[in-house]
Amino acid sequence: MEHGTTVVRDKMSEPGPAKVSTRERILEAATDLFYAQGLRSVSADKIIERVGITKVTFYRHFRTKDDLVVAYLERQAERERADVAAILARAGGDANEAIRLFAETIGTVSCTPGFRGCPFINAAAEYADQDHPVRRTVAAHRHWFRAVLEEMITPLHPTEPAGIADQLVLLRDGAMVSGYLGDPATVSRSLYRAARAVISSHM
Structure with missing residues (x-):
């Protein structure tokens, strides 16, 4: 009992x-x-x-609804930061491996059924006023992402890490669009090769 x-x-x-x-x-x-x-x-x-x-x-x-849009974007930002932290942890301080994993992840995500592009780029396209809270939230996240890329490639000792980070952001944005038309392996491979080419040109 x-x-x-x-x-x-x-x-x-x-x-x-x-x-x-x-x-x-x-x-x-x-x-x-x-x-x-x-x-x-x-x-x-x-x-x-x-x-x-x-x-x-x-x-x-x-x-307001705009307050909800900002909260939505902040949630998306938190998720992306967690994903990036996981990638960097897997790379274990190896910058080349981190770049490869970034490219692999972006290729996979951008080719996933239901993918409709980067939520931050989409938001920026719908809110033209750069002083709007939505655009400020987008800008803050992209500033963070660019800073992460710059920090990631710094161990490779490029001559212009800030400029390279800007170019890598552009490559990433393009890869997100290419995902609609390509397959994960092709997008990942192309992004990785393009990123390596940009970095090598500044060594």
């Missing part, structure tokens, strides 16, 4: 699945809809309907 009681007590004390907050549910729905359909084409009402909440509840968490 005591053993059975212990089992029941243990099961009752086990934590159940974490309850997803309303804010998180809104953000999850927005992430799916924004990326698939575009930022301006998705209304707040469409998100409210998807989540199954009232307008009052929605605006309690996000004062």
Whole structure:
């Protein structure tokens, strides 16, 4: 009997699945809809309907739709930073390996079914005002990404790491578009070779 009681007590004390907050549910729905359909084409009402909440509840968490767009982009930025950190960890300080892994990852991601381009480039295309909070969020993330690339190639001792980083960002942007038309291996290989060529020209 005591053993059975212990089992029941243990099961009752086990934590159940974490309850997803309303804010998180809104953000999850927005992430799916924004990326698939575009930022301006998705209304707040469409998100409210998807989540199954009232307008009052929605605006309690996000004062405006633009606030939600910024939160969506910040979430995307967090995910990309985690992905980049994982790549750098795998490379183990080897700059050439890091470049190869970057190219491989971008090739794979850009050729994945459902891929609709870089969410930050997409956002910039929809928000022309560079002083808008959305554009500032995009600019902050791209500044971070460029800085990561510059830091990554510095151990190779190129003559102009800042200029190379700018060119690598352009190559990455192009590869994201090429993913619509190519296959992962081709995109990855082409990006890696182009990156190596740019770096070698500054050695």
